[in-house]
Structure formats: C-alpha cells, structure tokens
Amino acid sequence: MTQLSPLQRLWLTETVRLREEHAGPLDDLEANRRARSSAGDLATRLQNRALWLAERDGLVSAMRHWLQGSRLALLGLAVLAIISGGGLAFAALGDGQRPVNVFWALGSLLGVNLVLLLSWLLGVIFAGEHGASLGRLWLWLSGKLARDAKAAQLAPALLLLLQRQKLNRWALGTLVNGLWLLAMLSALTLMLLLMATRRYGFIWETTLLSADVFVSATRALGALPGWLGFSGPSEAMIRASTDTLNSSEAVRQAWAVWLVGVLLVYGVLPRLVLTAFCRWRWIRGRNALQLDLNLNGYSQLRERLMPSSERLGVNDIAPEQLHSVEAGQTDLHTEGALIVAIELDDQHPWPPTLPATVKDAGILDSRESRQKLLEQMTRFPPARLAIACDPRRSPDRGSLALIAELARSAAATRIWLLQAPHGQALDANRLGDWHHALEQLGLPFATSAPINWLETGHD
CATH class of the missing domain: 3.40.50 (Rossmann fold)
Known part of the structure; x- marks a missing residue:
C-alpha cells in the first residue's frame, strides 16, 4: 500500500464516501475483508477500506496529479504576488524624474494591503470564510492543472473534511497572508533597489491641512519603526520638505529610511505574524483531524467492517469490469x-x-x-x-x-x-x-x- 500522510488518508476516505454517496456502493467485498483483517478501530478500518478502493480505482494517482497541479497553481499565484509587489513599489517611487509625495507613496504601498488585511480579520472574527475567493481560484487552478478526470472529486471532499473542523479558515489564512507577505517583501526589495540606484526627492503637499498635521502624522507613523532603529526626519526636515530644491542629502536619506521602516512595520511584519499564526493553527488542527463516524456513509459500514458476528459467503454479484492484478500487493509476510x-x-x-x-x-x-x-x-x-x-x-x-x-x-x-x-x-x-x-x-x-x-x- 502506498505510504500516505494522515491527512491524505482522511482525504481519500472522504473522497470514497462522497463517490459512493453520489454513484452508489462500490464493489467492496475484498476491500471490506482486508479492512476486517487489519487491527484497529472503526476509523482505522474505514481508512484501510477506502485506501484499498482508492488504489484500485486510480484515486491515489489522481490525488498525486491534483497535488502537482495545486503546487503549480500556488507557484503561479506566488509569481503573480511578487510581480504585483514590485509594481506597487515602482508605482510609489516612479522613475526618479519627479519628486515623490511621501504620503501618496505610502498609500500606494500600504493602502490596498491594509484594507484587505482589516477585511480578512473582520471576516475571520464574524464569518470565518473570508478569503474564499482566492481559495476557490487556487482550487480551480489546481483542478485545471491536474488534467485528471478523477481529480474532480478530490477538491469537494477536501473542503468538506476541513469545514467540519473549521480548518478551512486557517488554510485560506495561510494562503492569503502568505501571498501578501510575498507581495510586501517584493515591494520592499524593489524599493531598496530603486533607492540604491536612483536619486529621489521627497515632498508633501496640501491645500487644506497645516504643516503641523503632517509633522504629527509622520512622527506617529514613525514611532514603531523608530523602536527598530529606523529613524525618521526631524520636525525641521518635515517642514522643509515642501520643495525638493531646498532638500539636502540628509533630508532625502531620512525620508527614505522612514519610508522603508513604515513599509516593514505596517506591511511586512503584520503579514508575517498572521502567516505564522495561521500556519500554527492549521498544523495544530490538522494533527487533531478525525473522521465524522456519525455520517451515514460511515455508519452504514460499521456492521460490515466490525461485525458482531462473522458471516461467510459471497453476497455481491460479479463486477462489470475486472481490475488489474498486481502481484505481491499484500503488506503481510508471505510464506509457503x-x-x-x-x-x-x-x-x-x-x-x-x-x-x-x-x-x-x-x-x-x-x-x-x-x-x-x-x-x-x-x-x-x-x-x-x-x-x-x-x-x-x-x-x-x-x-x-x-x-x-x-x-x-x-x-x-x-x-x-x-x-x-x-x-x-x-x-x-x-x-x-x-x-x-x-x-x-x-x-x-x-x-x-x-x-x-x-x-x-x-x-
């Protein structure tokens, strides 16, 4: 029998249950007999039965194809996130021909990220399903890239299995925050490269607000980065940053350090912490994941897999299609x-x-x-x-x-x-x-x- 992880065993068991629920009982006489001969409780025998049927009917190879497709889909989304992050950095700084409005740049780098971050947090707290659109996109891409007709049954089974333990929110949370983390790291990296190879001037502009507002906002945003060593511009530098003609090298460097620190603290670190937290909750929940034995598909098999009295005789009719024989499939020691x-x-x-x-x-x-x-x-x-x-x-x-x-x-x-x-x-x-x-x-x-x-x- 193929070596599978505990999650994959549960996943295939749920897939077989859904398949029998929609298409009717499978030819499972031999699978039931092998499951009865194995030691363990009902959940273990259900998994052994399902794994034998999955191996016989090609679901194991379909799962491998689906996993390959999911990795390719994840790689594609990761590349898209990296490109998007680089685009945010370039849109914020430009080509260096014009002075950079620091607050417009900050809005370009963090605006969408922070709005979606707050939306995700509210969705997790009140609904638990936010991020499902990105998850559905990933599942859709995984199925398309798998190129296996049997793989179509795997995604619904995985979703149902995870939803019962509410693990889908942490799986999606890891995906969403991980992709945004890549985007923010890409933006930070490209911004550092642009600042290292081009000369940027930084200004702020206003018609309605006073200079005191910008001084207070700059200091407030720079407080947390300052604890990490990212010193920002002084009050005099801030007030002088209305005209790049009067800005010195020290002023430009101070604004650059401030902008990098703000992006790191408010863009990269929150996504890093949330990715690690969702990943921890996912691993913890995955290790505790079990079958719901009260489902009809499982409860109906209880007497066949753990009979109160053994019955002899073959009651099933011959199958319409014979399955190929592979010698030496048994895991037990053979002798004689x-x-x-x-x-x-x-x-x-x-x-x-x-x-x-x-x-x-x-x-x-x-x-x-x-x-x-x-x-x-x-x-x-x-x-x-x-x-x-x-x-x-x-x-x-x-x-x-x-x-x-x-x-x-x-x-x-x-x-x-x-x-x-x-x-x-x-x-x-x-x-x-x-x-x-x-x-x-x-x-x-x-x-x-x-x-x-x-x-x-x-x-």
Whole structure:
C-alpha cells in the first residue's frame, strides 16, 4: 500500500464516501475483508477500506496529479504576488524624474494591503470564510492543472473534511497572508533597489491641512519603526520638505529610511505574524483531524467492517469490469506454497501428487469455501499460489473476479489450465477466451502442472 500522510488518508476516505454517496456502493467485498483483517478501530478500518478502493480505482494517482497541479497553481499565484509587489513599489517611487509625495507613496504601498488585511480579520472574527475567493481560484487552478478526470472529486471532499473542523479558515489564512507577505517583501526589495540606484526627492503637499498635521502624522507613523532603529526626519526636515530644491542629502536619506521602516512595520511584519499564526493553527488542527463516524456513509459500514458476528459467503454479484492484478500487493509476510482448484468435476482427479512443502486448499465449489479461503489468505498470504481451472468452462466474470482476488493475496500466482479428460477435446474458441481474459489480468498461465515452481520458486 502506498505510504500516505494522515491527512491524505482522511482525504481519500472522504473522497470514497462522497463517490459512493453520489454513484452508489462500490464493489467492496475484498476491500471490506482486508479492512476486517487489519487491527484497529472503526476509523482505522474505514481508512484501510477506502485506501484499498482508492488504489484500485486510480484515486491515489489522481490525488498525486491534483497535488502537482495545486503546487503549480500556488507557484503561479506566488509569481503573480511578487510581480504585483514590485509594481506597487515602482508605482510609489516612479522613475526618479519627479519628486515623490511621501504620503501618496505610502498609500500606494500600504493602502490596498491594509484594507484587505482589516477585511480578512473582520471576516475571520464574524464569518470565518473570508478569503474564499482566492481559495476557490487556487482550487480551480489546481483542478485545471491536474488534467485528471478523477481529480474532480478530490477538491469537494477536501473542503468538506476541513469545514467540519473549521480548518478551512486557517488554510485560506495561510494562503492569503502568505501571498501578501510575498507581495510586501517584493515591494520592499524593489524599493531598496530603486533607492540604491536612483536619486529621489521627497515632498508633501496640501491645500487644506497645516504643516503641523503632517509633522504629527509622520512622527506617529514613525514611532514603531523608530523602536527598530529606523529613524525618521526631524520636525525641521518635515517642514522643509515642501520643495525638493531646498532638500539636502540628509533630508532625502531620512525620508527614505522612514519610508522603508513604515513599509516593514505596517506591511511586512503584520503579514508575517498572521502567516505564522495561521500556519500554527492549521498544523495544530490538522494533527487533531478525525473522521465524522456519525455520517451515514460511515455508519452504514460499521456492521460490515466490525461485525458482531462473522458471516461467510459471497453476497455481491460479479463486477462489470475486472481490475488489474498486481502481484505481491499484500503488506503481510508471505510464506509457503498453495494450490487450489476452481469448480472441478469428478472427471478431474484431485489433488495431484504434491511435495510435502506444497499445501492443498481443495476445490472451491461454494460461497462458503471461497470466503473461508480468502479470509485465510488475507491473514496468511502464500508466497506462491497455483490456481487450477477447467478450460472447458467459460471464463465468466465471477470466476475471473475470484481468480483476481486470490492472486492479490499472494506474492506470485500462476494459472494451471487443465487438460481435457481422456477422450475429450478442448474447444479452441473457449480456450482462446481463457487466454485473453488471463492476459488482461496480467497472470501467467500454462497447461502443465506448475509443481516444480510451487516447490522451488523456479522452473
């Protein structure tokens, strides 16, 4: 079984539940039996069942494609944030041909960021869903970049799983604040580069307000940056900054340091703190995430996965489509060799002469015998398995499904197509059907008894 993180296991379990809720129950006889044989509570068995079905039906590979798409989408949003931050810095400072109005520059750098920051905080406090537009954009891009039809079921399942524990607000918070942090860092970096390579003059202008207002506002905004060592212009410098012709090098540097400090304290640091806080809440909630066992899709499986009394017999009909067989899928230790026959009549003597190291599992001719052997092989899978079949019978879906199920419980499997009894001949078309069906399952077959292979592991 593929190694997955706890969140991915829960995610796939929820995806399988949604799939069965909308499309009906899956062919899960083998998955249920494997889940019952595993130790653990109901939640663990639900996950084991879902993971086996997800592996069989391609949901695990679809999840990997979706995760690749989500990383590409996140990378695209990050590049967009970096470009946007650089655009804010260039719009605030310009090309150096004109003096920079410090408060217009400050509004360009921090205005949108602070408005959206306050909007996000209010949304988290009162609604808990702010930032969903950016989250939906990311999910939409992830699905488009995944290019896997089965991946369409994964995003709704992930949202439902997170919403029950209200983790979506912290996941979106990490995304939103992280992207704005990149934008602010990009703006700060480009602003420093522009100031280091161009000569900027700084002014303030007003028609209605007095100079005292600008002096007070500049000092108030520069108080917190001043604690970090970003000294701002003095009162005399502020009052003199109405005309760049009279500004000295010291005045320009003082305004530049003030502007950098204000952007760092009011733009970068709040987003950094909120990103770290949302990330901490996300990790904490993710580690405590569990399945809601009261949901109908899970409660209906309780008796099948944790039965009060074991029932024998196969009750499900043969599946419409057989799933490919991969040898050695079991995680348990395999040992020994086993031979079994499927629905033989009296014309075929059984068992053949076997070495002492090869065990005979008999003839499977009833639901009870099939279920008993499958349960036994789930707990103690053989290293080598030979399945004897009578090619005079048609390879119906039920027989092929049983062969595939037996083969998945062994490390290596071979099919023995028995010779026709003396005086009878095999139908060539029917034998061809057997060959075609076994090739689709990916199982080796032969008309000679694989006794030596069973005993030694080679021919």
